[in-house]
Amino acid sequence: MLELYRQTGKMALGSRLRQLGEQLAEQAARVYPLYGVTIDPKWFPVFFMLRTGECLSISALAEAIGHSHASVSKCVKEMTAAGFVSSQKVAGDGRVNQVCLTEQGRALVPRLERQSADAAAVVEELLQLSGNNLWEAISEFEYLLTERDFYTRVEDKFIAREQENIELRDFDDSYAEAFATLNYDWIEQYFTVEESDRAMLEAPREYILDKGGHIVMALANGEPVGTCALINHDGARWELAKMAVAASAQGKGIGYLMGRAILDKARQLGAESIFLESNTSLTPAIKLYRKLGFERMVGDPSPYARCNIQMQVLLEPSIGAIADSAS
Amino acid sequence: MLELYRQTGKMALGSRLRQLGEQLAEQAARVYPLYGVTIDPKWFPVFFMLRTGECLSISALAEAIGHSHASVSKCVKEMTAAGFVSSQKVAGDGRVNQVCLTEQGRALVPRLERQSADAAAVVEELLQLSGNNLWEAISEFEYLLTERDFYTRVEDKFIAREQENIELRDFDDSYAEAFATLNYDWIEQYFTVEESDRAMLEAPREYILDKGGHIVMALANGEPVGTCALINHDGARWELAKMAVAASAQGKGIGYLMGRAILDKARQLGAESIFLESNTSLTPAIKLYRKLGFERMVGDPSPYARCNIQMQVLLEPSIGAIADSAS
DNA sequence: ATTGGTTACGTAACTGATTACGTATTTGAG
DNA sequence: CTCAAATACGTAATCAGTTACGTAACCAAT
Numbered sequence: 001m002l003e004l005y006r007q008t009g010k011m012a013l014g015s016r017l018r019q020l021g022e023q024l025a026e027q028a029a030r031v032y033p034l035y036g037v038t039i040d041p042k043w044f045p046v047f048f049m050l051r052t053g054e055c056l057s058i059s060a061l062a063e064a065i066g067h068s069h070a071s072v073s074k075c076v077k078e079m080t081a082a083g084f085v086s087s088q089k090v091a092g093d094g095r096v097n098q099v100c101l102t103e104q105g106r107a108l109v110p111r112l113e114r115q116s117a118d119a120a121a122v123v124e125e126l127l128q129l130s131g132n133n134l135w136e137a138i139s140e141f142e143y144l145l146t147e148r149d150f151y152t153r154v155e156d157k158f159i160a161r162e163q164e165n166i167e168l169r170d171f172d173d174s175y176a177e178a179f180a181t182l183n184y185d186w187i188e189q190y191f192t193v194e195e196s197d198r199a200m201l202e203a204p205r206e207y208i209l210d211k212g213g214h215i216v217m218a219l220a221n222g223e224p225v226g227t228c229a230l231i232n233h234d235g236a237r238w239e240l241a242k243m244a245v246a247a248s249a250q251g252k253g254i255g256y257l258m259g260r261a262i263l264d265k266a267r268q269l270g271a272e273s274i275f276l277e278s279n280t281s282l283t284p285a286i287k288l289y290r291k292l293g294f295e296r297m298v299g300d301p302s303p304y305a306r307c308n309i310q311m312q313v314l315l316e317p318s319i320g321a322i323a324d325s326a327s
Numbered sequence: 328m329l330e331l332y333r334q335t336g337k338m339a340l341g342s343r344l345r346q347l348g349e350q351l352a353e354q355a356a357r358v359y360p361l362y363g364v365t366i367d368p369k370w371f372p373v374f375f376m377l378r379t380g381e382c383l384s385i386s387a388l389a390e391a392i393g394h395s396h397a398s399v400s401k402c403v404k405e406m407t408a409a410g411f412v413s414s415q416k417v418a419g420d421g422r423v424n425q426v427c428l429t430e431q432g433r434a435l436v437p438r439l440e441r442q443s444a445d446a447a448a449v450v451e452e453l454l455q456l457s458g459n460n461l462w463e464a465i466s467e468f469e470y471l472l473t474e475r476d477f478y479t480r481v482e483d484k485f486i487a488r489e490q491e492n493i494e495l496r497d498f499d500d501s502y503a504e505a506f507a508t509l510n511y512d513w514i515e516q517y518f519t520v521e522e523s524d525r526a527m528l529e530a531p532r533e534y535i536l537d538k539g540g541h542i543v544m545a546l547a548n549g550e551p552v553g554t555c556a557l558i559n560h561d562g563a564r565w566e567l568a569k570m571a572v573a574a575s576a577q578g579k580g581i582g583y584l585m586g587r588a589i590l591d592k593a594r595q596l597g598a599e600s601i602f603l604e605s606n607t608s609l610t611p612a613i614k615l616y617r618k619l620g621f622e623r624m625v626g627d628p629s630p631y632a633r634c635n636i637q638m639q640v641l642l643e644p645s646i647g648a649i650a651d652s653a654s
Numbered sequence: 655a656t657t658g659g660t661t662a663c664g665t666a667a668c669t670g671a672t673t674a675c676g677t678a679t680t681t682g683a684g
Numbered sequence: 685c686t687c688a689a690a691t692a693c694g695t696a697a698t699c700a701g702t703t704a705c706g707t708a709a710c711c712a713a714t
Contacts, residue, residue: 002391002392002393003376003390003391003392004372004375004376004391004392004393005393007375007376008375008443008447009447010447010450010451010454010462011443011446011447011450013351013450013461013462014348014349014351014352014355015348015352016348016462016465017344017345017347017348017351017465018344018345018348018349018352019348019393020344020465020468020469021341021342021343021344021345021346021348022341022345023472024340024341024344024477025341025342025345027472027476027477027478028341028477028478030478031478031481031482034481034482034485034578035485045331048331048334048335049330049331049334063330064329064330064331065329065330065331066329066331066346114488115481116335116338118481118484118485118488119338119481120335120336120337120338121484122477122480122481122484123337123338123340124337125480126468126471126472126477126480127337129467129471130464130467130468130471131463131467132459132460132461132463132464132467133459133464134340134459134461134464134465134467134468135337135340135343136458136459137457137459137460137461137464138343138344138347138461140456140457140458140459140461141347141453141457141461142347142350144453144456144457145350145354145453149354150351150354150355150449150453151354151355151357151358153449153452153453154358154361154442154445154446154449155358155361157445157448157449158361158362158445161441161445
């Protein structure tokens with residue numbers, strides 16, 4: 001095996017697939033002369049689709065064989081020059097170009113079918129000889145990728161790895177500046193800072209902590225990159241607010257980590273429900289809240305102009321406690 | 328699935344392999360930005376091979392990653408322009424161009440390694456989730472192809488199919504002309520007709536059959552396409568001669584069929600050995616004789632100028648009889 | 655009847671690989 | 685020591701596909 005494959009291991013799966021495919025294509029090309037099928041192997045898909053004598057349009061062919069219409073168009077041009085197909089505008093619709101086998105093309109069909117049958121039989125034999133059926137393996141692999149594609153699966157790993165570097169800390173005054181900055185940054189990016197923002201961001205101790213609330217900070221490599229606050233309304237009803245993640249640290253699941261921590265804290269504090277206010281244009285945020293268990297609700301009008309949606313989650317302390325002790 | 332695949336069935340294995348490979352490559356390309364690896368995905372193989380800091384020549388890289396040196400050369404040129412590698416002539420040998428990562432290139436290595444590890448882990452997971460392990464399936468398939476390649480396997484099917492249309496017939500006078508023509512044709516193609524040829528070809532009954540010998544004709548769709556004669560020398564020693572197959576019908580195993588028939592006949596007639604005379608330049612013929620069991624020997628000088636090799640097979644009638652009754 | 659949007663298709667430009675070829679350097683056989 | 689063969693590698697041409705773009709035809713809602 002090639003040195004690269006030895007070193008990359010199974011990561012090279014993609015290249016190996018393509019390489020085996022090319023090897024098969026190269027050997028298959030040598031089969032054509034054996035059966036007296038004097039066509040360019042790259043014409044095969046078009047030829048095969050027309051073998052029944054049926055005429056098909058360029059785009060129907062492209063659709064059926066999974067290539068671009070441009071590619072099929074070029075292919076048909078070559079096949080026409082070689083005399084195997086002819087094409088003509090169809091009566092009903094002046095755009096479509098019907099392609100049919102010529103007499104000369106039809107003459108090759110029986111040989112092509114013998115060839116196809118033998119090739120298929122060989123593939124089938126090879127598959128049966130293997131402990132792991134390659135055909136089935138491809139089907140299963142493709143199915144797994146439709147369930148959750150390769151990129152998303154790698155992204156999951158990436159987030160998990162990034163979260164290893166994230167620490168959550170309770171707020172103390174050394175984080176006051178970071179708490180304000182992180183929130184100002186995101187508010188200014190999408191909206192404008194309002195008076196109630198300013199009060200809370202400048203004096204979190206007074207407006208949040210002294211009223212029984214709580215603030216968590218997320219640190220990446222020691223640097224504050226996220227904030228989230230839990231605000232006490234009446235001891236039973238609490239509010240999740242001031243959720244902010246630095247732009248450079250987004251996409252690593254930091255919001256989810258902070259949200260989970262705030263929910264745990266709320267349970268400890270005997271909260272029965274938590275609500276929040278947000279804006280439907282902040283799609284990733286809404287998605288995050290939903291993942292945390294929040295559902296849309298209609299509540300009191302918000303003091304913030306930017307808010308057009310309210311969400312709420314009901315806490316069941318006993319179940320929460322069980323889940324906690326189980327984890 | 329695409330209509331073409333539905334119709335071709337497993338014959339399309341090659342295309343499916345390539346297509347899945349491309350799908351993976353496309354998704355893998357999206358992974359690079361996630362990890363902040365700002366390289367063109369097609370540079371990956373070169374980058375990966377240099378990741379340890381070791382410097383490699385263009386051709387060493389090409390060898391290791393299984394691409395042409397031209398491709399690597401172009402790739403290195405682009406990577407140099409982007410500042411990731413530098414290259415310089417090596418001291419000892421003025422031809423080779425050593426390629427090394429630059430400082431900027433080395434800076435990406437840790438991120439690249441995280442990315443590689445995560446991608447490999449995802450592939451491994453996907454493989455484990457499948458009933459048929461795709462990686463193993465590829466390995467097994469490749470192994471089977473090294474044992475006997477795809478082309479040869481199809482060729483076997485082809486020959487078997489062609490042989491269904493071949494009939495063997497005992498000589499009668501209606502084949503006299505074909506017997507002569509088929510032999511004249513091949514002799515004239517490679518050598519020149521000699522006097523002893525002419526006698527035997529013009530009067531096979533007199534020179535072969537009346538002396539206890541035998542001739543089989545091979546017919547394809549009713550047309551004579553092959554001849555083979557068994558000549559009696561002394562009742563125990565026989566000669567296989569006048570083996571001829573029409574150029575248009577070669578490569579279908581007709582010679583083998585006739586040879587088998589002649590050997591069977593010789594056993595029936597009580598032959599103890601069969602010899603033949605040929606020329607070493609007729610490689611396919613020599614190969615055929617060997618397949619039939621003939622081995623080289625040194626015998627009496629040949630009456631034919633064209634002959635420079637004699638071969639012989641010893642018959643063991645009892646074993647032959649057992650084999651016959653068993654089949 | 656008009657007109658904006660969609661569809662079918664051909665041509666052109668691009669892409670990532672290859673093979674072919676030319677040149678400089680090294681190797682090795684006599 | 686010399687010169688033919690082999691090696692390293694860069695450039696050019698080619699190949700089989702793609703995307704991008706332009707044009708003509710069709711459709712459907714005014």
